[in-house]
Amino acid sequence: MQETYLYDPSLLLKLDFHRTPATFKPFISATNPGEPWMKVRPLKDTDYDRGFLQLLSQLTHVGNVNRTQFLTRFSQMKASGDYFVTVIEDTRKNEIIGAASLVIERKFIHNCSVRGRLEDVVVNDTYRGKQLGKLIVVTVSLLAEELGCYKMSLDCKDKLIKFYESLGYVLLPGNSNSMTIRYDEGTTLKRNTTSAMAGSSSAAGGDSCQTVVVILPFKSTFIK
Numbered sequence: 182m183q184e185t186y187l188y189d190p191s192l193l194l195k196l197d198f199h200r201t202p203a204t205f206k207p208f209i210s211a212t213n214p215g216e217p218w219m220k221v222r223p224l225k226d227t228d229y230d231r232g233f234l235q236l237l238s239q240l241t242h243v244g245n246v247n248r249t250q251f252l253t254r255f256s257q258m259k260a261s262g263d264y265f266v267t268v269i270e271d272t273r274k275n276e277i278i279g280a281a282s283l284v285i286e287r288k289f290i291h292n293c294s295v296r297g298r299l300e301d302v303v304v305n306d307t308y309r310g311k312q313l314g315k316l317i318v319v320t321v322s323l324l325a326e327e328l329g330c331y332k333m334s335l336d337c338k339d340k341l342i343k344f345y346e347s348l349g350y351v352l353l354p355g356n357s358n359s360m361t362i363r364y365d366e367g368t369t370l371k372r373n374t375t376s377a378m379a380g381s382s383s384a385a386g387g388d389s390c391q392t393v394v395v396i397l398p399f400k401s402t403f404i405k
């Protein structure tokens with residue numbers, strides 16, 4: 182059966198994991214994830230049968246997405262060229278065990294530049310604590326740099342700020358607020374604003390979101 186990648190897998194061969202501020206002990210990368218049965222690659226149209234959506238349900242509500250809906254969304258993402266959903270597969274089990282998405286946003290500003298957004302980061306709970314979270318986030322962050330993004334940002338819960346900081350992301354003082362209007366929770370619009378100010382009451386609960394950004398390239402001496 183023919184399988185289709187969401188994006189060109191050879192892009193992952195170009196990533197230099199020595200450029201990231203993240204520390205891997207032992208050193209691993211997208212091409213050498215540390216185990217012969219582990220593979221870092223773009224999402225495939227056949228990953229519906231490898232538990233991709235079940236993995237996402239460890240992150241948030243997924244719903245009853247059938248195969249046709251999955252394939253339609255996959256085709257739309259592929260056609261746009263701006264979605265870089267990246268996964269880690271346990272090839273022994275034919276199962277997706279980690280995922281993160283880079284979404285490219287095209288701008289008029291900065292000379293029609295592009296920026297990246299990091300979305301939907303998750304590692305299967307039985308595989309956590311083995312550097313796979315770092316591996317998948319660094320993979321898509323380096324990919325954003327490779328694709329010419331001038332920056333990459335994400336929203337995360339307070340407890341994950343340290344995790345992302347160790348990978349090069351920073352809270353920009355006075356400019357790291359995350360604001361939301363939800364359209365999926367009934368007729369009343371629910372506003373949710375959180376602040377990156379240290380000690381702010383909204384952050385104290387640990388369940389609020391912060392915007393964290395990494396300015397690219399990782400090393401300013403690097404000239405493309």
Ligand SMILES: CC(C)(COP(=O)(O)OP(=O)(O)OC[C@H]1O[C@@H](n2cnc3c(N)ncnc32)[C@H](O)[C@@H]1OP(=O)(O)O)[C@@H](O)C(=O)NCCC(=O)NCCS
Pocket residue numbers: 239240301302303304305308309310311312313314315316336337338340341344
């Ligand atoms: C966040 C997540 C992806 C991390 O995956 P992982 O494979 O366990 O991460 P790693 O093994 O690479 O851990 C890297 C570091 O982050 C820390 N860390 C990992 N998960 C953490 C968490 N939930 N809270 C605080 N620190 C965490 C680890 O202790 C480790 O620190 P160290 O390098 O000092 O040892 C995983 O816990 C997960 O899928 N969580 C549920 C979904 C989620 O919250 N996604 C993030 C949305 S923004």
